[in-house]
Amino acid sequence: MVQIDGGAAGLKPTRADKFTFGLWTVGNPGADQFGSATRVRLDPNDSVRKLADLGAFGISMHDDDLVPPESTPAQRDQIVARLKKTLNETGMVVSMATTNLFGHPVFKDGAFTSNDRGVRRYAIAKTMRAIDLGAELGAPVYVFWGGREGVEAMASKRPADALDRYREAMDFLCGYVIDHKYPMRFAIEPKPNEPRGDTFLPTVGHALAFIGTLEHPEMVGLNPETAHETMSGLSFFHAVAQTLWHGKLFHIDLNGQKIGRYDQDLRFGSEGVKDAFFLVKLLEESGYQGPRHFDAHAYRSEDADGVWDFAAGCMRTYLLLREKARQFATDADITAALEEASVTELAQPTVGRYSAKAATELAADPGDPAALARRGYRNEHLDQLVMDLLLGSR
Numbered sequence: 001m002v003q004i005d006g007g008a009a010g011l012k013p014t015r016a017d018k019f020t021f022g023l024w025t026v027g028n029p030g031a032d033q034f035g036s037a038t039r040v041r042l043d044p045n046d047s048v049r050k051l052a053d054l055g056a057f058g059i060s061m062h063d064d065d066l067v068p069p070e071s072t073p074a075q076r077d078q079i080v081a082r083l084k085k086t087l088n089e090t091g092m093v094v095s096m097a098t099t100n101l102f103g104h105p106v107f108k109d110g111a112f113t114s115n116d117r118g119v120r121r122y123a124i125a126k127t128m129r130a131i132d133l134g135a136e137l138g139a140p141v142y143v144f145w146g147g148r149e150g151v152e153a154m155a156s157k158r159p160a161d162a163l164d165r166y167r168e169a170m171d172f173l174c175g176y177v178i179d180h181k182y183p184m185r186f187a188i189e190p191k192p193n194e195p196r197g198d199t200f201l202p203t204v205g206h207a208l209a210f211i212g213t214l215e216h217p218e219m220v221g222l223n224p225e226t227a228h229e230t231m232s233g234l235s236f237f238h239a240v241a242q243t244l245w246h247g248k249l250f251h252i253d254l255n256g257q258k259i260g261r262y263d264q265d266l267r268f269g270s271e272g273v274k275d276a277f278f279l280v281k282l283l284e285e286s287g288y289q290g291p292r293h294f295d296a297h298a299y300r301s302e303d304a305d306g307v308w309d310f311a312a313g314c315m316r317t318y319l320l321l322r323e324k325a326r327q328f329a330t331d332a333d334i335t336a337a338l339e340e341a342s343v344t345e346l347a348q349p350t351v352g353r354y355s356a357k358a359a360t361e362l363a364a365d366p367g368d369p370a371a372l373a374r375r376g377y378r379n380e381h382l383d384q385l386v387m388d389l390l391l392g393s394r
């Protein structure tokens with residue numbers, strides 16, 4: 001466990017906090033399934049400037065967020081040059097890049113897993129172009145969110161074939177990055193559903209298992225997202241903890257989400273405060289060096305000012321929770337309660353490595369279950385201390 005550092009001043013975001021936002025997040029115009037946009041689209045350069053003023057570290061983007069798909073090569077170069085200039089002037093970075101493989105109708109049956117081989121080839125070609133763009137802008141991480149990789153009609157795809165094609169695409173693109181000597185790693189972003197009825201690689205656990213089958217597993221990690229695990233009814237804190245345990249936390253998408261709802265993409269920490277607290281504590285104590293990336297958007301009710309309230313709020317809540325995590329580590333009552341719950345004892349090996357001698361010794365003295373069952377762990381007390389801490393009475 002590393003000690004949580006960061007300025008004592010605490011609540012004003014700085015570059016060192018590594019807060020980043022997708023261009024599509026602050027740029028979200030507020031359209032939803034039932035209504036059209038409520039805000040005007042932002043110029044990416046204005047978003048970079050405003051985010052820099054608020055204390056952010058950088059941005060992420062889809063290829064199409066920056067360069068409209070219909071642009072000519074000359075227009076593309078002009079757009080990219082202009083962004084580079086803005087990044088230079090503001091000291092902001094591009095911390096992650098990705099491909100839009102979901103918006104265009106061509107991807108309605110999937111991208112890497114479309115039944116149509118022509119669509120699959122186009123998806124890989126588009127991704128190669130977007131990887132070039134990411135590399136040109138210095139993005140160290142490239143995210144793969146398979147938004148359309150899934151089905152509504154179960155009979156329409158054999159899942160094993162789809163996974164074969166998904167793997168083929170990842171292996172091919174790893175080869176592309178290696179061949180071009182780009183200093184870039186890949187991060188898969190699992191999601192259970194939306195926009196598809198069922199998505200391939202639905203959770204962190206599925207994606208971790210999938211990575212183990214790739215040709216270059218060391219190049220590929222995860223980009224887990226709060227909303228996505230929460231939509232599955234899972235604890236995001238536990239998902240990220242296991243991702244870290246595998247050494248696979250390459251990037252993270254932070255937002256807020258209620259269990260059992262549509263994909264909400266709410267301001268970070270605005271729902272599930274306790275899970276968010278343990279997540280921040282985990283990230284800060286784990287030594288995770290990557291960006292704290294927000295993939296969310298302002299409520300549809302907001303105008304431009306509301307968008308910046310939203311962005312500032314994501315960072316502020318993170319810093320508030322980081323402060324609470326620091327307090328948790330030094331609170332004498334909490335330390336005592338952790339002791340009473342035997343929290344650190346779980347870090348001690350149980351039986352060590354197998355040997356015939358160790359097995360014989362254990363069999364001879366397995367312990368008395370009745371005696372072992374007598375103790376209480378005082379988890380009620382421990383959890384109430386956490387509540388007191390979070391609600392501000394400690």
Ligand code: GCO
Binds near residue numbers: 143144145189
């Ligand atoms: C979603 C996803 C996306 C991805 C983005 C980057 O639910 O729509 O979270 O926002 O993160 O496409 O890959």
Ligand code: MN
Binds near residue numbers: 225227228263265295
């Ligand atoms: Mn999402």
Ligand code: MN
Binds near residue numbers: 189295
């Ligand atoms: Mn996301």
